[in-house]
Amino acid sequence: MMLRDTAPSGPLAGRWQRRRSELQLVGPTRRRRYQVIVVGAGLAGASAAATLGELGYRVRCLTFHDSPRRAHSVAAQGGINAARDSANDGDSVERLFHDTLEGGDFRSRESNVYRLAELSARIIDQAVAQGVPFAREYGGHLATRSFGGALVSRTFYARGQTGQQLLLAAYQALAKEAAAGSVSVLARREMLDLIVVDGRARGVVARDLVSGALETHVGDAVVLATGGYANVYFLSTNAKASNATAIWRAHRRGAAFANPGFVQFHPTCLPAAGEHQAKLTLMSESLRNDARLWVPRRPGDDRRPEAIPEAERDYFLERRYPRYGNLVPRDLGSRAAKLVCDEGHGVGPGRRAVYLDLSDAAARGGAAVLRERYGNLFELYRHITGDDPLHVPMRVAPAAHYTMGGLWVDYDLMSTIPGLFAIGEANFSDQGANRLGASALMQGLADGYFVLPCTLAGYLAGAPLAPVSEDGAEARAARADVRARIETLLALSGRRTAGDFHRALGRVLADACGLERSRDGLAKAIDEVAALREAFWADVTVPGGPGELNQELERAGRVADFLELGELMCRDALAREESCGCHFRVEHQTPEGEARRDDEAFAHVAVWTPAAPGRSPRRLVEPLHFEMALRERSYR
Amino acid sequence: MKIALRIWRQHDSADAGDFRRYELGDLPADTTLLEALDDLNEWLVERGEPPVAFDSDCREGICGACGIVVDGRPHGPVPGTTTCLLPLRAFRDGATITLEPFCTGVFPVVRDLVVDRSALDRVVQAGGYVSVRTGGAPDADALPVARAAAERALDAAACIGCGACVAACPNGSASLFVGAKLAHLGALPQGQPERARRVSTLVAAADREGFGGCTLHGECQSACPTHIDLGVIARLNRDYLIAALARWWGGSPGKPDATDLDPRVPTAAPAGS
Numbered sequence: 001m002m003l004r005d006t007a008p009s010g011p012l013a014g015r016w017q018r019r020r021s022e023l024q025l026v027g028p029t030r031r032r033r034y035q036v037i038v039v040g041a042g043l044a045g046a047s048a049a050a051t052l053g054e055l056g057y058r059v060r061c062l063t064f065h066d067s068p069r070r071a072h073s074v075a076a077q078g079g080i081n082a083a084r085d086s087a088n089d090g091d092s093v094e095r096l097f098h099d100t101l102e103g104g105d106f107r108s109r110e111s112n113v114y115r116l117a118e119l120s121a122r123i124i125d126q127a128v129a130q131g132v133p134f135a136r137e138y139g140g141h142l143a144t145r146s147f148g149g150a151l152v153s154r155t156f157y158a159r160g161q162t163g164q165q166l167l168l169a170a171y172q173a174l175a176k177e178a179a180a181g182s183v184s185v186l187a188r189r190e191m192l193d194l195i196v197v198d199g200r201a202r203g204v205v206a207r208d209l210v211s212g213a214l215e216t217h218v219g220d221a222v223v224l225a226t227g228g229y230a231n232v233y234f235l236s237t238n239a240k241a242s243n244a245t246a247i248w249r250a251h252r253r254g255a256a257f258a259n260p261g262f263v264q265f266h267p268t269c270l271p272a273a274g275e276h277q278a279k280l281t282l283m284s285e286s287l288r289n290d291a292r293l294w295v296p297r298r299p300g301d302d303r304r305p306e307a308i309p310e311a312e313r314d315y316f317l318e319r320r321y322p323r324y325g326n327l328v329p330r331d332l333g334s335r336a337a338k339l340v341c342d343e344g345h346g347v348g349p350g351r352r353a354v355y356l357d358l359s360d361a362a363a364r365g366g367a368a369v370l371r372e373r374y375g376n377l378f379e380l381y382r383h384i385t386g387d388d389p390l391h392v393p394m395r396v397a398p399a400a401h402y403t404m405g406g407l408w409v410d411y412d413l414m415s416t417i418p419g420l421f422a423i424g425e426a427n428f429s430d431q432g433a434n435r436l437g438a439s440a441l442m443q444g445l446a447d448g449y450f451v452l453p454c455t456l457a458g459y460l461a462g463a464p465l466a467p468v469s470e471d472g473a474e475a476r477a478a479r480a481d482v483r484a485r486i487e488t489l490l491a492l493s494g495r496r497t498a499g500d501f502h503r504a505l506g507r508v509l510a511d512a513c514g515l516e517r518s519r520d521g522l523a524k525a526i527d528e529v530a531a532l533r534e535a536f537w538a539d540v541t542v543p544g545g546p547g548e549l550n551q552e553l554e555r556a557g558r559v560a561d562f563l564e565l566g567e568l569m570c571r572d573a574l575a576r577e578e579s580c581g582c583h584f585r586v587e588h589q590t591p592e593g594e595a596r597r598d599d600e601a602f603a604h605v606a607v608w609t610p611a612a613p614g615r616s617p618r619r620l621v622e623p624l625h626f627e628m629a630l631r632e633r634s635y636r
Numbered sequence: 637m638k639i640a641l642r643i644w645r646q647h648d649s650a651d652a653g654d655f656r657r658y659e660l661g662d663l664p665a666d667t668t669l670l671e672a673l674d675d676l677n678e679w680l681v682e683r684g685e686p687p688v689a690f691d692s693d694c695r696e697g698i699c700g701a702c703g704i705v706v707d708g709r710p711h712g713p714v715p716g717t718t719t720c721l722l723p724l725r726a727f728r729d730g731a732t733i734t735l736e737p738f739c740t741g742v743f744p745v746v747r748d749l750v751v752d753r754s755a756l757d758r759v760v761q762a763g764g765y766v767s768v769r770t771g772g773a774p775d776a777d778a779l780p781v782a783r784a785a786a787e788r789a790l791d792a793a794a795c796i797g798c799g800a801c802v803a804a805c806p807n808g809s810a811s812l813f814v815g816a817k818l819a820h821l822g823a824l825p826q827g828q829p830e831r832a833r834r835v836s837t838l839v840a841a842a843d844r845e846g847f848g849g850c851t852l853h854g855e856c857q858s859a860c861p862t863h864i865d866l867g868v869i870a871r872l873n874r875d876y877l878i879a880a881l882a883r884w885w886g887g888s889p890g891k892p893d894a895t896d897l898d899p900r901v902p903t904a905a906p907a908g909s
Contacts, residue, residue, distance in 0.1 A: 124776045164796075274667070282696075
């Protein structure tokens with residue numbers, strides 16, 4: 001397998017421009033000859049589908065939701081980064097590039113990150129033109145705030161619902177194209193396989209979730225914008241239905257998977273409350289602009305937070321990282337919280353939480369200002385816990401949130417299968433070993449609005465694409481595989497539910513492949529996941545039939561894929577004998593307990609090819625080259 | 637806590653459907669109603685019975701997927717929340733809770749508590765957007781937007797598209813939903829050029845889909861999980877009237893022009909707003 005490097009060489013600053021001029025164009029009248037299948041309608045998928053539709057391509061956009069407006073991008077709270085230097089605090093494209101690369105602990109591609117920083121300002125222009133009601137200063141200009149891993153204020157926001165507003169803008173752009181007839185939006189469709197013809201991606205097999213019918217959608221290119229896989233842990237901040245099936249099925253058809261073990265834990269989530277808990281809820285990182293995180297100095301201190309005097313509180317992030325304080329990147333924030341809890345300072349049931357305290361900010365600026373900034377977050381917190389965070393400090397704990405790993409893509413966002421593109425969280429490309437806050441929305445929209453529409457044209461213009469039929473041999477074989485898998489699941493009638501297996505998998509992965517990883521733990525987890533998978537295919541039960549709305553069947557299929565992906569995550573974490581960003585191997589740490597990278601041996605992307613039956617998957621590497629001098633990440 | 641769930645079970649759109657009763661015990665009070673449903677479903681699946689179908693995704697009140705009529709009220713008894721955020725502590729111990737789909741003529745039942753709300757998407761497709769292409773946008777800060785206008789736009793844009801307003805309305809009207817989209821874009825300078833066209837096409841699309849007319853019962857605003865109020869319907873009516881009059885006058889000189897609906901919308905911040 002060839003890992004093409006399509007990024008031009010030369011100075012970073014001109015690379016994207018140069019690549020754009022190298023890429024061939026498709027003439028406006030020829031575009032309608034091409035059919036593009038976009039799977040997923042979140043920020044990346046909706047923006048890509050709408051833009052391709054505007055350009056004149058025929059686009060089919062599939063979403064498993066009942067409406068494209070529900071994709072999980074909707075839940076992003078805090079904001080979107082852009083290098084506009086509107087705060088006059090020294091920001092620039094260079095600095096956003098630098099912060100993002102260093103935030104990712106030098107495990108992302110320089111070319112990609114630089115392009116992202118260059119495009120960031122245009123995303124805001126585009127969103128404002130679409131009518132996104134970003135927060136404004138009294139003078140009418142755009143307001144900004146700060147996020148972790150940055151010393152400048154470059155995050156644009158709409159209260160605590162920035163993702164919702166950006167998604168609605170992309171959804172409305174999609175609606176505009178649907179009305180114009182250039183995009184057909186197919187709701188309640190789940191992609192279950194990829195169709196590869198003559199080595200090129202030419203379509204997908206999808207299930208109509210209402211009728212259960214298997215549909216074949218063929219075309220000239222396939223774009224996966226299906227998000228991340230943090231739900232592999234069962235408890236995560238992802239929406240209940242977020243899953244890995246589309247990218248995993250593509251992987252099984254040959255697309256390489258990069259850095260599967262890179263998973264971000266978000267430090268400020270509401271802690272798990274009990275065995276009935278269905279998912280975890282995030283409290284935006286933006287709160288750390290005004291909040292201080294602390295635990296009682298004395299382990300096991302059970303006094304109410306307001307009864308603990310200042311001198312007996314440990315503001316552990318400010319102590320550990322005086323320069324960045326509460327605004328350290330998420331990987332460091334989460335691990336610091338875990339450490340104080342491991343030492344017995346945690347609060348709340350099970351002592352796994354820390355306080356997020358807004359009282360200093362409320363005393364300084366007034367409660368009204370905080371309500372204006374975070375009103376909907378406070379309301380959400382009150383609905384869930386019954387407490388008002390302006391009176392009682394919030395209790396927060398780390399939770400699986402975002403996956404930096406994903407399908408391997410080149411600079412053009414194309415996977416190892418020609419004609420198969422992956423954008424947004426579904427790919428691995430820009431976030432390295434740790435994503436900075438407010439960078440996911442930026443990446444999804446940069447990919448969808450600006451990068452993919454150019455690179456896809458370059459592919460289509462140069463690709464020999466023979467006509468493809470829904471009844472071709474490859475399409476029929478893919479349909480038969482999907483049907484056989486569904487029939488197997490329905491025929492098992494075992495004793496355990498898919499959810500039961502999912503919870504068990506989540507426990508194994510959270511222990512062994514979570515905030516801390518060790519050689520022994522990972523080796524053991526690989527066997528445990530394999531055993532769970534075997535048990536699943538012997539003992540799962542799925543009621544109902546294939547030809548109906550069958551949510552348990554949907555779930556079982558997704559859990560089956562998680563059970564394969566979970567093993568690959570552990571293999572990846574085991575093979576990377578260093579610590580970097582989110583990937584903290586206990587064997588590789590500095591005397592201060594920070595991650596110790598090994599740039600000699602591991603300054604590369606781990607690229608996994610699919611396992612042949614009965615064989616282990618193969619690990620290839622894509623070396624990372626840096627113009628910038630590598631250095632130890634320091635937020636102290 | 638102990639609760640009983642009386643749930644509407646309907647296999648598909650052709651099935652007549654009826655209520656089934658399920659008893660659940662031993663649930664902590666901060667379990668959410670949907671987590672109790674998850675529990676019930678695990679129990680049903682273990683017995684090989686079809687679980688209760690319901691839509692739900694983010695479980696934090698923002699995606700708009702969930703929507704159940706709980707004891708006769710869309711999204712249940714707690715004001716300003718979605719179904720997914722309803723904790724059991726909002727009910728009394730031992731209560732029987734009735735769960736029905738968001739049933740209106742325009743939202744046909746797909747299965748159990750799942751309905752088809754695609755009519756709302758088709759209404760947005762009729763013009764609920766700013767017609768701007770990717771790439772041609774001017775510098776974002778070249779267009780100052782009054783802070784108050786941005787806040788007002790966001791209040792309306794907070795709509796999550798759940799359809800509770802329609803389910804709550806005795807007329808099955810989507811006026812709150814349509815009004816929220818119009819108020820969002822109408823509050824911003826970017827939304828002005830298409831404002832008159834937008835109100836006409838959206839209202840026509842809602843009529844075409846079979847949503848009822850608004851007679852200001854106000855049930856929609858009590859059911860709305862994001863606090864969108866009847867003010868957006870008042871603005872809808874005003875815009876609709878002006879647009880209709882402008883059409884009637886044909887945009888002759890000196891008369892209101894449909895492309896310039898409301899010159900009072902500030903494009904720059906007034907002092908002290």
